[in-house]
Amino acid sequence: MTKYAVFLRGINVGGINLKMADLRTALATLPLTRVKTLLASGNVVCTAEASPTDLKSMVEALLRETFGYEAWVVIMDLPQLENIIDTCPWPxxxxxxxxxxxxSSDPAVLDELARHGGEIAGVELARLxxxxxAWPAATGGTLDSPFSKLSARPRYKSTTTTRNLRTLVKCRDTLAL
Structure with a gap:
């Protein structure tokens, strides 16, 4: 069994509201074990025998069928998540x-974001x-930060999602149990 973190894109914002209990109930219909939701922003940890690609397809199809929205997820296994956390240059x-x-589920999209973000004065980026x-933002200024505005563009919606490093740490710690 592989330990995974599943990050849902765009829930509990923009009119797509999911209760975490309903999400857990829906996910219980998939071949997953140790399913747990963290926070109310679409963070799920679980174990599965599926590949990341198969898990992504299963979860997205389930979310579309069950909750009726255009669902996208990014899947990370525990070693990937640990590497990302360990290499982040910011605390x-x-x-x-x-x-x-x-x-992102598509590294080419991150290449594009890094290229465009690097062209914006004052934007710090680190490819992990x-x-x-990774990118830092002043507390209270996240939505106004130039990189946040860039990464929120519709063209990146189906392949990216952003999380605070603290959230990734919580997911890692829960998976490590």
Whole structure:
């Protein structure tokens, strides 16, 4: 069995509201074990015998059928998640700055985001893995940050999602149990 973190894109924002209990109930119909939701922003940890690609397809299809929205997820196994956390150059617990990680199911999309983000004055980026790009934002200024605005464009919606580094740490810690 492989330990996975499943990150849902765009729930509990923009009119797509899911109760975590309903999400857990729906996921219980898939061949997953140890399913747990974390926070109310679409973070799921589980174990499965499926490949990441198969798990992504199963979860997206289930979400579309059950909740009736265009669902996208990014899947990370525990070693990937540990590597991303360990290589992030910014801390998870700085009160003045939040460390964000944009995760993607398509490394070419992160290449594009890194290229365009690198062209914006004052934007700091760090490529952590083929699937992850880190960037800091001042506390309270995340949605106004230039990189947040760039990564929120509709063209990136189906392949990316962003999480605070603290959230990734919580997912890792839960999977490590």
């Amino acid at each position: 998870a617990d700085d009160p003045a700055t939040h460390s964000y990680i944009t995760l 893995s083929p699937e992850a790009l």
